Structure formats: C-alpha cells, structure tokens
Amino acid sequence: METTPPSLLGLTTYLLAQTGRRARARLADRLAERELRLWHLSILAALADFGPQAQRELATRLGIDPSDLVRLLDELARAELVTRTRSTADRRRIEVDLTPAGRTALAELHAEAAAVQDRTLAPLSPAERTQLHDLLLRVFQA
Numbered sequence: 612m613e614t615t616p617p618s619l620l621g622l623t624t625y626l627l628a629q630t631g632r633r634a635r636a637r638l639a640d641r642l643a644e645r646e647l648r649l650w651h652l653s654i655l656a657a658l659a660d661f662g663p664q665a666q667r668e669l670a671t672r673l674g675i676d677p678s679d680l681v682r683l684l685d686e687l688a689r690a691e692l693v694t695r696t697r698s699t700a701d702r703r704r705i706e707v708d709l710t711p712a713g714r715t716a717l718a719e720l721h722a723e724a725a726a727v728q729d730r731t732l733a734p735l736s737p738a739e740r741t742q743l744h745d746l747l748l749r750v751f752q753a
Contacts, residue, residue, distance in 0.1 A: 650675065658713070666695065
C-alpha cells in the first residue's frame with residue numbers, strides 16, 4: 612500500500628528533501644559509530660580542502676555559530692584530529708589545522724560517505740549518477 616500522497620511524489624523538492632533526509636540519517640549513523648557527527652566531517656573536510664584557517668574564518672566558511680564551533684573543535688582536538696594554536700602575528704587569532712590522524716580519519720569518513728552514497732543511488736546507473744550530480748551541482752551553485 613502506497614503511503615506517500617501522489618501529489619507529493621510530483622514535487623521534486625519533496626523527493627529531494629526525503630532522499631536527503633534518509634541519506635543524512637544513514638551517514639549520521641555511520642559517523643556516530645566513530646563518535647563523530649556531520650559537523651565534524653564538515654570541519655575536517657574544510658581544513659583538508661582549504662588548509663589551516665583561523666577559527667573565526669572556519670566558522671564563517673561553514674556557517675557554524677562560533678560558540679558551537681569551539682565545542683566541536685574541542686571534541687576534535689580531544690580525539691587528536693585537529694590542533695589549535697595562537698597566531699604569533701595576532702594573539703587573538705586561533706589557527707586550526709588537521710593532524711595526520713585527522714587526515715587519516717577524513718579519508719575513512721569519505722569512504723563511509725561514499726558507501727552511503729552508493730546505497731542511496733543504487734537504483735541509478737553510473738551515467739545517471741553523474742547526470743544527477745551535475746544537475747544538483749548546477750542547482751546548488753545557482
């Protein structure tokens with residue numbers, strides 16, 4: 612028996628939201644097994660992609676409230692995945708960087724994310740996955 616109203620199935624935004632919600636929950640479950648959350652993954656990815664950053668710049672880049680970022684960085688620092696040091700040029704500035712363990716963890720987390728993606732996109736052919744990605748990227752960037 613179909614439980615989703617057909618009128619909702621006609622809305623692409625509804626389908627995107629529901630598919631995203633399910634994929635996010637699957638990824639969150641995998642991260643939780645490592646005592647990490649999606650924000651931790653975002654922080655590690657930003658540091659890997661953009662290099663060491665000031666804590667305030669990282670908060671702005673990711674759209675995280677600075678006080679929430681401090682808590683997340685505390686957790687990552689306890690796990691020895693990031694380091695925080697005061698800038699010698701400006702003592703008010705705190706620089707955040709990945710540790711080697713953070714780079715290793717990020718590679719493992721990317722593998723987890725890829726597995727979730729494969730499960731989510733299993734009904735699609737490789738060409739369809741590429742097409743979906745390209746279309747979503749275009750919408751996202753607009």
